[in-house]
Amino acid sequence: MISFVISISVLIIGYYTYGKFIEKVFGVQKDRKTPAFRLQDNVDYMPLSAWRIFMIQFLNIAGLGPIFGAIAGAMYGPSAFLWIVLGSIFAGAVHDYFSGMLSVRHDGLSISEVVGVYLGPKTKHVMRFFTVILLIFVGTVFLVGPAKIIDGMTSNQWGVWGWVTIILVYYILSTLLPIDKLISKLYPIFGIAMLLMALGLLGALFFGNYQIPELVPGNLINMTTNPEETPIFPMLFVTIACGAISGFHATQSPLMARCIKNEKNGRKIFFGTMITEGIVALIWAAAAMTFFGNVEGLNIAMLENNNNAAWAANEISLNMLGGVGGFLALLGIVAAPITSGDTAFRSARLILSDVFKSNQKKIKNRLYISFPLFIIAFILTQIDFGVIWRYFAWSNQTLATVVLWTITAYLIFENKTYWVTMIPAMFMTMVCSTYILIAPEGFELANDVAYIGGCIITLLITFFFWSYTVKEKRYLINEI
Template sequence: MDVLILLIVCSAGYVIAYNTYGKFLANKIFRLDYNKQTPSVTLEDGTDFVPTKKAIIFGHHFTSIAGTGPIVGPAIGVIWGWLPAVLWVFLGSIFMGAVHDFGSLIISMRNEGKSLSEIAARYINPRVRMIFFLIVFVTLLLVISVFGVVIAAVFTQFPNSVIPVWAQIPISIWLGRMVYKRGFSVPLATIIAVILMYVSITIGGFVPVTMPAIAGIPASGIWTILLLIYVFIASALPVTVLLQPRDYINAWQLFIAMGMLMLGVIASTIFGGLNIAAPAVNQNLPAGTPPIWPFMFVIIACGAISGFHSLVASGTSPKQISMKKDALFVGYGSMLLEGLLGLLVIVCAVAGIAMGFETESGLLTGTDAWNNYYGTYLGASGLSGKLAPVVNGAANMMNSFGLPHTLGVTLMGVFIASFAGTTLDTSVRLQRYIITELAGDFKIKPLTNIWVATSFAVITAALLSFSNGTGGTGAMTLWPLFGSANQLLASFALLLITIYLKKRTRLGWLCTAIPCLIMLTITNWAQVDNFRKFNSDNKIFLAGISASLLILTAWVFIESLVVFFKTKNTESAAAKSAGA
């Protein structure tokens, strides 16, 4: 009953937050003008700028920002106890993550759908733009390279997910064609697409696919190559052909999965067996576990706040929102839904897993089951180890209303791989935007071409992926830096939004300035700790990058501080004329 009450209270809290704080931000702080046209209308080109129905753009935006982040992060973060993880996800998503996402979306829509890097040049200075570009480029490079490895690992761990994930491509193309070319009913097309998706999942359950090594390249390397070829094509096509409809049906996959998990919580509560096995605050941390301050706030990123979201909110989404009134639903609402997903993952990891699972030594339940996974620091394990408590916990809860455990595991495998795929698609497209914007500024004409810029994005990712051999795992060398770099990007986005609001509101900029200062403190604290650890472990390369990030952070903060104090409030006429 405690788990069910927790989810009911948090869900109600999200609804209240959306209708109070969210609308306050939209109407009083950002002063949305619902009569003004959006970039998708004024700059419509049929490829990237495409006016889109609210439900479809919400699905695209949500699946793009989610990925595996709200799954892996909370699964690791509960090691410090379920209570701090729940509080960070719940409060962080309302007052930090959703504000960050919504603010990034609005300032991009008010600047022709440009990226944060380009906007930084307008509101701070060109030097800061280059720092933004460098951090954004490296962040996306890591995401593209690593998510290829993640999907390859999921395909290996869940071979039943291979057919359903690849089957989503023709289903999505059919959906996009029927809606945009044939004028087919969106609800009817959605129902057919979702049914086809679950038919493919059923087929995949009976037909697992295992990739063999080819020409001396292991399965992980083959999958990485195939995925990079796919995203090269998918990210250069018009968004309505594949990216948007695929994200949309994946969003429905998420809604159904979350509904099944909620039903599992209710059924498990009614029939008994769903109890929190993890401590509220863990006082006996396993050896090697970093301190909760600041690392929980870096490890649990998606679900609370994540810098990657600002790239989507200032990349693909502002080019597709057709009406200003949809911005709150897409920008603020999707982050709250991701927070709810993060909370469901926490429940799977601290209660669902305790319902029991078989090991070589027999059935483990309760605290024994939880300790089996969290008796060591989960963050140091491979991807399969990080996903195991969530996947098995979710399958346990869904089994409580009659869904076979093996089918539950397959559904979760497809769910995870699909979300990683949507993030991979979007990341390559975002990288292309970044490259073409910078190329346009520096008059490098070849790189302004869609196919050339996309090729550059994919080739650089491939070089990083195969830098350590044919396995395609080269990016994992730099992955320890991603968490802090990602949250540093969130800090920079909040800093930029704060400067933007300083000129337009008297005190409204405090809504982003306070989260910005919190994130800057946490991020730099983590960076310093990382630098010390890398240095003591003689990892000179990683230590050097950490030191560079600290220097860049100080540089951006000082430059932004100067601009902030020089900026005068021109609230009345100028602020109103800037409304979007």
């Protein structure tokens, strides 16, 4: 319990200390007019209050990741606490803050377009395709996932596909309608439900008879059933994504960059929501480690239930919070993925509208772009959920890595403290490259070979990045 309390405290302290440092590195201009005012169209560009944007951003980024990912990550033991805390502060929150604020500075541009500004047009074209594919994966995952949960809650009365249809209709409406018509009205309610769920579990952990394992050297080992097949590095760092760092967040931040009233609200909205999500992930990881008796018990229970994190979340909620509390918690679990799925499709629409220079004020233009996205997502629902989730997990962290390199380029060009993103960029490059070399959905190489390969790839990418930025900076200086 002591390590758990310290972990939450460190996250909060990180917001007030490292968050202020990152804000200073960026250089907020509180008198600068934001895109919400300069480009207001009352569809996507629209000034909203800071608290409302906070709730929307929090729900945008907090899908199933800090719940399902935290439960799966808890199977590794207390090492998960360490990654959630350090990842959230030094990687995830930094990634989210800069991706959001750079979008603010570039008229609310989608992340693929921001990447193009700093890493060149070729990278931009690749990122456009990659980001839209990722968002379709997200929409598909967060279409089937909540449908299965609701179907279980309602004793299979309408069937999974009945709920898939209902959720899809909601996704279509939330993608097409102006942001203040549906999203800004529902999200505060959903946000309260999710936060109450987390607070309920936190209370149960404090006042119930639960023993949370401590973060001591003896527990910093791989506690999964088969450590050789699931090594902590890189598996843990991909398993827990949304609770530590997630590229999906960078696709969501431009939505709020188009609504933020003042740059000084950026730390609260972008850095703060990531820290909040880290706290939620910590709570779920702790609950998973203790509810089944211990980490070994969690691994056994998950193995017996096909590693179904949705089943584990259901068991934890109903048993730790009782009937009413458990039901409310499950509503939070359902709200989280749905409120990420709808904005995933909305983000994809905005990216494609940037690509094709399509004015989104007319609903027919929104429909032309959105309709093919929903068709593709529905087709993908026919593929095994586990397969979609694994590819989503890797592509999600890869996008985060590219965004970190993009921010680093920006900081180098602006003569700012670039190590704040270059260090996590190198680390995540090592994670993603090693993962694809070692994972079943990748090349399935031996662990030692994958580690060596990951090191070589990381060094090469770092070398080429440095060469590119030095060349571009010299060009910029000559232009001036």
